[in-house]
Amino acid sequence: MSGAVGREPVFPTRQSLGLMKSKLKGAEIGHSLLKRKSEALTKRFREITRRIDEAKQKMGRVMQIAAFSLAEVSYAVGGDIGYQIQESAKQARFRVRAKQENVSGVFLPQFESYTEEGVNDFGLTGLGKGGQQIQRCRETYARAVETLVELASLQTAFLILDEVIKVVNRRVNAIEHVIIPRTENTIKYINSELDELDREEFYRLKKVSGKKQRDVAQADAEILAARQKAAEKEAENDAPATAAPSTEETEAPDVLGEQEDTDVIF
Amino acid sequence: MASAATYKDRQFLAVIGDEDSVTGLLLAGVGHVTDGPDSQRNFLVVDGKTETSEIERTFQNFTQERKDIAIILINQHIAERIRHTVDTFTDPFPAILEIPSKDHPYDPEKDSVLKRVRRLFGE
Numbered sequence: 492m493s494g495a496v497g498r499e500p501v502f503p504t505r506q507s508l509g510l511m512k513s514k515l516k517g518a519e520i521g522h523s524l525l526k527r528k529s530e531a532l533t534k535r536f537r538e539i540t541r542r543i544d545e546a547k548q549k550m551g552r553v554m555q556i557a558a559f560s561l562a563e564v565s566y567a568v569g570g571d572i573g574y575q576i577q578e579s580a581k582q583a584r585f586r587v588r589a590k591q592e593n594v595s596g597v598f599l600p601q602f603e604s605y606t607e608e609g610v611n612d613f614g615l616t617g618l619g620k621g622g623q624q625i626q627r628c629r630e631t632y633a634r635a636v637e638t639l640v641e642l643a644s645l646q647t648a649f650l651i652l653d654e655v656i657k658v659v660n661r662r663v664n665a666i667e668h669v670i671i672p673r674t675e676n677t678i679k680y681i682n683s684e685l686d687e688l689d690r691e692e693f694y695r696l697k698k699v700s701g702k703k704q705r706d707v708a709q710a711d712a713e714i715l716a717a718r719q720k721a722a723e724k725e726a727e728n729d730a731p732a733t734a735a736p737s738t739e740e741t742e743a744p745d746v747l748g749e750q751e752d753t754d755v756i757f
Numbered sequence: 758m759a760s761a762a763t764y765k766d767r768q769f770l771a772v773i774g775d776e777d778s779v780t781g782l783l784l785a786g787v788g789h790v791t792d793g794p795d796s797q798r799n800f801l802v803v804d805g806k807t808e809t810s811e812i813e814r815t816f817q818n819f820t821q822e823r824k825d826i827a828i829i830l831i832n833q834h835i836a837e838r839i840r841h842t843v844d845t846f847t848d849p850f851p852a853i854l855e856i857p858s859k860d861h862p863y864d865p866e867k868d869s870v871l872k873r874v875r876r877l878f879g880e
Contacts, residue, residue, distance in 0.1 A: 540874050547871060550856065551863040558859040561781045573780040577802065580788025586768040587827045600849070602827060606786065625784065632785035636770070643828040643852040646870050650849045653873070 498677040503684030511681065515674040522666040529659045531595045536652045539645055546642040550635075557635040560628040567624040583607065585633065587640055597655045602644040604637050767827035767850060771819045772800040773812060774832040777859050782830065799826060803835050813839050819851065826851045833868070834861040844869050 501507040565571065587602040770787040772779050779802050782788075789799045801807075801815045816839055819829050833855045836843045843853060853870075857863035866872075 543870070543874065547863070547868065554857045554863070557781055558777060561777055561784075562859075571776075573776045573802075576780050576783050577788075577800070580783045580798075580800070581790050583769050583789035583799070584786030585770070587770065589767060589827060602852075628781065629784045629786070632781045636782060636785045636787060639830060639854055639856065640770075640828065643854050646854065647849045647852045649870065649874075650847065650852075654849075 498673055498680050501677060501681070503681040503688075505685065508678065508681045508685070511674055511678045515671065515678065518666055518670050518674060522663060522671065525659055525663045525666065528595050529656060529663055532597065532652060532656050532659065535594050536649070536656060539649050539652065543642070543645050543649060546638065546645060550638055550642055553635045553638050557628075557631045560624070560631040564624045564628045572625075585636055594652075597651065599648040599651060600644065601648070602640045604640045606633075766825055769799050769826050771823075771826045771829045771851070772831075773803060773815060773819075773835055774801075774830065774856070775835070775858050775860070776802050776804060778830075778832055778856065787830075797823070799823075803832070809838050813842055816842055820846055820848075820853075828852045828854055830854050830856050832856060832858040832861070833863060834858060836869070837867060840869075 499511070501511070584607050585604060586607055587604050590601045590603055592599045592601050769789050770782075772782050772787060774782070779800050783800065787799070791797045797818075799819070801812070803812060812835060816829075816831070819826050827850070829851050831843070831853065836853075836855045843855075846853060855868050855870075
C-alpha cells in the first residue's frame with residue numbers, strides 16, 4: 492500500500508524531515524477534524540432524509556384534501572373558475588423568505604413562508620355563489636403550500652448536504668489514503684538516507700582516525716630512529732671521550748652548575 | 758456553495774401543473790405576474806394539448822433565467838414527461854418539488870429526490 496503512493500520530491504535533509512513531520516502532524520489533525528465534521532453532517536443528513544420521507548407522505552395526504560376542497564368549490568360555483576383565477580392573479584400574496592442555518596460550517600437555507608398583507612387578487616371570486624367554499628379552499632391550499640414549503644427547505648438542505656458530505660468524505664479519504672501514507676513514506680525515506688549518511692560519516696571518521704594513527708606511528712618510528720642514530724653518534728663520540736677522561740673531569744663542575752640552574756627554573 | 762446573494766431575492770413559488778392544481782395553488786396566493794410589457798407569469802397550466810417542448814421551455818425559464826423563484830412545484834405526471842430535464846437539474850436553487858395531482862396519486866418511486874434518497878441508502 493505505502494509503496495504504491497510514492498513519496499514527495501524532497502532532498503533528504505534534516506530540515507525537510509522536520510517539515511515532513513509537522514506536515515504529518517497537521518494531516519492527522521485535519522483528518523480527525525474532517526472525520527468528525529463528516530460524521531456530524533451525516534447525522535444531520537440522515538435526520539433530514541427521514542423527515543423528507545415523512546413530509547412526502549404528509550404532502551400526499553394534504554394535497555388530496557386540498558384537491559377535494561377544490562372539487563367542492565367547482566360544485567358550489569357550478570362552473571369552472573380556473574380561468575377566472577388565472578387571469579386575476581397579479582401579485583403573489585404567499586411568498587417565501589430564505590434563512591440560513593449553520594451546521595458545522597455548512598449553510599443550509601430554510602424557507603419560511605409569509606403572507607404579503609394587503610394583496611388580494613381574488614376579492615371578487617365567488618361573489619355570486621360559493622364564496623364560503625372558496626374561502627375554505629384558499630385556507631386548505633394555504634396550509635398545503637406551507638407543507639410544501641417545509642418540504643422544499645428540507646429538500647434543498649438535502650441536496651446541499653449531499654454535495655458537502657461528498658466533498659468532505661473525498662477529503663477525508665484523500666488524507667487517509669494518500670497524504671498520510673505518502674508523508675510517512677517520505678519520512679521513512681529521509682530517515683534511511685540520513686542513517687546512510689551517518690554510517691558513511693562514521694566510516695569516514697574511522698578511516699581518518701586510522702590514517703592519523705598510522706601517521707603517528709610512522710612519526711614515532713622516525714623519531715625513535717633519529718634518537719637511535721643520535722645515540723649511536725653519541726656512542727661514537729663517547730668512545731674517544733673515554734680515551735681522554737682528563738678533559739671530562741675538568742668539565743665536571745660546569746655540569747653540576749647547569750643542573751642546579753635547571754632545578755631553579757623548575 | 759450557496760451564498761446569500763443567490764437566494765436572497767428568491768421569494769416566489771412557481772407552479773407547473775394541470776388546471777386544478779394551478780387553480781388551487783393560485784387560490785392560496787402564489788400567483789405572480791411581473792409588471793411591464795414582457796410580463797411573465799410564474800405558473801403554467803398544462804393540459805392534454807400542451808407540447809412537451811413548452812413544458813421544458815417553461816421549466817428552463819423558471820430554473821435558469823428567473824432569479825426570483827425559490828421553489829418550483831410541478832405535478833408528478835408532468836415531471837414524468839420531462840423526467841430527464843428534472844433529473845439533470847441538481848442545483849439546490851430553486852428547489853424542485855414534485856406534487857401529486859388530483860388524477861394522479863403520488864408515487865414516491867418516481868420522485869427524483871426520493872430516488873436519490875433510496876440510492877444513497879442502498880435500497
